[in-house]
Each structure stands twice: as structure tokens, then as C-alpha cells.
Amino acid sequence: MTDKTNAVDLITGHRRMRRNRKADWSRRMVQENRLTVDDLIWPIFIVAGTNIVEPIDAMPGVNRMSIDKAVEAAKLAADFGIPALATFPNVDISLRDDTGSNSLAANNLINETTRAIKKAVPNIGVITDVALDPFTSHGHDGILRDGEIVNDETVAQIARAAVLQADAGADIIAPSDMMDGRVGAIRRALDAAGHQNVGIMAYATKFASAFYGPYREAIGTSGLLKGDKKTYYIDPANGTEAMRDAALDVEEGADMLMVKPGLPYLDICWRMKESFGLPVFAYQVSGEYSQIKAAAANGWIDGERVMLETLLAFKRAGCDGILSYFAVDVARILAKR
Numbered sequence: 001m002t003d004k005t006n007a008v009d010l011i012t013g014h015r016r017m018r019r020n021r022k023a024d025w026s027r028r029m030v031q032e033n034r035l036t037v038d039d040l041i042w043p044i045f046i047v048a049g050t051n052i053v054e055p056i057d058a059m060p061g062v063n064r065m066s067i068d069k070a071v072e073a074a075k076l077a078a079d080f081g082i083p084a085l086a087t088f089p090n091v092d093i094s095l096r097d098d099t100g101s102n103s104l105a106a107n108n109l110i111n112e113t114t115r116a117i118k119k120a121v122p123n124i125g126v127i128t129d130v131a132l133d134p135f136t137s138h139g140h141d142g143i144l145r146d147g148e149i150v151n152d153e154t155v156a157q158i159a160r161a162a163v164l165q166a167d168a169g170a171d172i173i174a175p176s177d178m179m180d181g182r183v184g185a186i187r188r189a190l191d192a193a194g195h196q197n198v199g200i201m202a203y204a205t206k207f208a209s210a211f212y213g214p215y216r217e218a219i220g221t222s223g224l225l226k227g228d229k230k231t232y233y234i235d236p237a238n239g240t241e242a243m244r245d246a247a248l249d250v251e252e253g254a255d256m257l258m259v260k261p262g263l264p265y266l267d268i269c270w271r272m273k274e275s276f277g278l279p280v281f282a283y284q285v286s287g288e289y290s291q292i293k294a295a296a297a298n299g300w301i302d303g304e305r306v307m308l309e310t311l312l313a314f315k316r317a318g319c320d321g322i323l324s325y326f327a328v329d330v331a332r333i334l335a336k337r
């Protein structure tokens with residue numbers, strides 16, 4: 001018998017990670033995380049009118065849709081098996097004011113959208129954002145008084161708006177405003193109105209991020225916003241503070257937690273999942289979407305592979321699902337596999 005030991009085996013000491021990677025079948029066998037259609041939540045943008053599908057320049061492939069078109073989109077998503085939609089209204093500028101009073105109109109754009117979708121496509125979940133920014137003339141998420149976004153008055157209004165959203169059929173209320181005490185106030189208001197089964201997905205850790213830029217074009221707040229949102233969103237530098245903020249949402253009764261933006265904050269996703277054991281979702285926000293689209297359009301990256309890789313990264317980081325503008329594109333690819 002000749003000794004087959006060679007110099008390379010001396011280098012590896014027989015420990016070869018590459019054995020499991022040698023073939024497609026063995027790689028599939030050891031794959032730890034998988035993306036499925038059940039992981040996807042699709043955010044959509046709504047405008048008033050009918051038969052409108054209006055491209056958003058800063059988000060190639062994403063449109064603002066009138067309610068009739070949103071219903072068609074909801075059917076498409078449900079047929080693919082996407083569990084839920086998240087709706088964002090682009091409210092007519094004439095309806096926006098200092099306090100976002102249109103958020104308290106039972107038949108406003110977001111609530112009419114929910115009604116139409118729930119009626120036509122009852123088997124898809126509808127998640128509504130209850131922040132005031134689509135309704136305020138200054139683009140802030142709360143009520144502006146003497147240069148300050150006032151917390152408690154905003155919370156009271158958001159809790160009332162949440163009840164109206166639930167009345168319209170929303171399944172999950174998602175407050176993205178980062179006012180203190182909002183989750184508890186929304187829970188109490190929903191319960192008092194008989195909406196015990198309506199859930200709360202807290203935008204538990206929402207960072208003061210530059211990645212929201214394209215979204216503000218989508219809902220028409222980019223030209224309006226004065227100043228920034230640093231007095232209520234979390235500083236991107238702060239992980240411990242983010243955990244404390246999420247812990248308060250858990251105490252106040254959140255059913256699910258969200259991290260926003262997504263990819264730059266995977267550490268927060270992981271820490272939140274480990275700490276609270278609640279379902280954790282990441283929001284792959286508009287800027288994350290647009291940067292992939294832009295690089296792909298220039299031929300600099302393979303857009304489809306990067307899209308799938310980013311979404312899988314959320315799974316690896318412990319997320320139970322992802323809000324992504326890619327949801328339908330991904331569902332289409334997964335359906336073919």
C-alpha cells in the first residue's frame with residue numbers, strides 16, 4: 001500500500017469544509033435557510049382615481065395604483081401565495097394639513113383600499129401603516145406644533161386612526177411613526193372597539209435613514225418634508241437603544257416586530273429575534289430596492305441574484321419574513337423552481 005497522504009492533507013489536517021460543497025445535491029442537502037413565498041409581504045402604493053398605474057421614477061418597476069388596480073394586484077399576489085400586502089397611500093395634496101386630519105376620515109384612501117381588497121380577495125392579509133406622514137402637509141409622521149412633533153397628541157390621533165383602519169378590515173396595524181407609547185395606546189383602542197383579533201406589527205426599530213428617499217417620492221412627501229425625523233426615529237449608530245425601544249413595544253402588546261431599513265440592520269434583526277422570540281420582520285426599504293435596480297440596469301450586478309441573496313440574508317439573520325417591493329418578482333421565480 002502506498003501512502004496517499006500528501007502535502008495538501010498535511011495542510012488541512014483532513015478538515016475539509018469543501019466536501020459538503022462539492023456538488024449541487026450536497027449543497028442542497030446542507031442548505032440551512034430557504035426563501036419561500038410565505039416569507040414575503042408586498043408593500044404597494046395607492047392613488048385616488050380609477051384605472052391608474054403610474055410608474056415611480058425612483059423605483060423602477062414599482063407603480064402607484066388606483067384602488068381597482070390595487071385589487072387586481074392583490075389577486076395576483078394571492079394567486080402566487082403571498083400572505084399579505086402593506087398599503088401606502090399617496091394622498092391628494094388638497095387633503096393634507098398640519099395635523100393629518102384626513103387620517104381620521106373613515107372613507108379615506110387607505111381605508112377604501114382595505115375595504116376593496118378585503119371584499120375581492122378575502123384570503124390575503126392587509127397590513128396598514130398608521131403613521132400620519134401621508135396626510136400631513138409637512139410630511140412628518142406626527143402633529144407639528146411650534147416646530148415640535150408632539151408625542152401624546154399624535155398617539156391619541158394614531159390610536160383613533162388605527163380603529164378606523166380596523167373597522168375597514170385591516171388585519172394588522174403597523175405603526176411606523178416611532179411616537180412613544182403608541183403600541184399600547186393602539187392596543188387599548190382596538191380592544192375597546194371590539195377589534196381583539198386585529199394584530200399589531202410594531203415598526204419597533206425604525207432608524208433615521210437615508211434609505212427612505214425613493215418612498216418619499218412614491219407618496220409625494222419629498223418636496224414637503226421640512227427638516228428631518230431625527231427627534232423620533234432611532235440614530236443609525238444605536239443598537240442598544242433600538243433594543244430598549246423594541247422591548248417597550250413588546251411590553252405594550254406588539255404581536256410582531258419589524259426592523260427598518262433591512263440589510264444595513266441585520267444585527268438588529270438577529271438581536272431582536274434572540275431576545276424576544278416574537279416574529280421578526282425586516283423592511284427592505286425603497287432605497288435598498290432602488291440601489292439594486294439601478295446597479296442592475298447599468299449591468300453592474302446581476303439584479304435577480306442580488307435580490308435573492310439579500311432576501312435570503314434576512315432569513316439567515318433570523319427574520320420570519322420580509323416586506324419587499326420585489327415580492328411579486330420573487331414569487332414568480334420561486335413558483336418556477
Ligand code: PBG
Pocket residue numbers: 129131132133141176177211212213214215216229284285286287
Ligand atoms: C413613514 C414611512 C416611511 C416608510 C414607510 N412609512 C419612511 C419615511 O418616509 O420616513 C419608508 C418605506 C420605504 O422607504 O420603502 N411613516
